[in-house]
């Protein structure tokens with residue numbers, strides 16, 4: 001029997017309806033969207049529709065959506081694109097200590113190229129303090145990039161307040177929304193951001209597709225040079241098949257977000273309640289309220305996450321720390337949250353999804369209890 005998949009924050013399967021929407025673009029519609037004949041017009045129309053679907057979900061104009069190869073490229077584009085185009089204004093960027101490597105490593109790269117980066121600390125729940133953002137702003141600050149929701153513990157950051165600060169100080173604001181889209185409402189005007197990253201494979205679209213929202217008027221230097229695709233902002237013949245998939249996935253999110261949210265929360269809460277009842281010493285990481293509905297980062301004190309997962313063959317989840325022969329690598333997120341070492345070492349992230357069943361949760365709970373009690 002296949003293990004129970006509780007790793008939807010790592011990736012999601014392609015939703016059957018998304019797959020159906022993509023099928024005609026595998027064999028039938030293969031034209032280059034830049035071609036003026038009927039083959040090209042068919043794929044151009046499909047891209048236009050997908051751009052509209054993504055824009056409808058994000059509450060923006062279609063021409064403000066640039067398709068990318070995923071969340072990492074969208075983050076690279078937003079951060080490097082701002083850094084390069086606004087270098088004459090300043091060289092300071094504010095980010096947080098709990099970002100995904102697709103933000104942190106871009107910032108580290110820029111640090112080696114003359115930029116100064118402030119990595120804001122977080123509290124025990126993984127929350128960025130808005131006052132600290134304000135204190136970090138200098139006349140040199142050109143960009144604030146803070147994630148909407150954390151991939152490991154699910155904490156939702158105060159993006160509305162941070163965007164407000166950015167706007168008042170005339171600083172560009174970007175948010176990595178790879179984990180929040182499809183789980184909680186993500187609309188550009190409510191959040192107040194200038195740029196926002198989307199990763200298709202976290203919302204039941206394929207891997208290798210994503211998008212960057214860029215508010216009209218925002219300056220951004222091109223990263224991929226070539227022909228004038230994507231409103232002349234990102235060159236390369238469009239990934240039509242996957243763009244169609246992302247469009248459909250976004251349409252589904254717009255139509256069904258509330259039910260997706262409630263269902264994921266029901267399954268996640270069932271898992272947490274059942275484990276907490278039987279194992280009162282476990283600790284649930286992340287903010288008690290401001291947290292993604294599907295994410296359960298659970299610390300089993302005194303145990304090692306990799307050993308738990310090795311024993312737990314019935315469940316597919318991920319570890320928050322890895323112990324090697326003579327050293328322990330705790331995730332930078334748990335480290336930033338100052339989770340004590342004996343808790344951090346035993347941290348497993350379970351994340352539920354649209355297709356998780358109650359029966360799977362109950363089986364997973366039994367399997368986890370069996371392993372933890374044995375260990």
Ligand SMILES: Cc1ncc(COP(=O)(O)O)c(C=O)c1O
Nearest residue numbers: 070071072100102151178179199
């Ligand atoms: C918060 C966050 N940002 C960015 C990414 C990277 O997205 P992609 O895998 O599409 O490059 C991920 C994926 O794990 C993520 O969780």
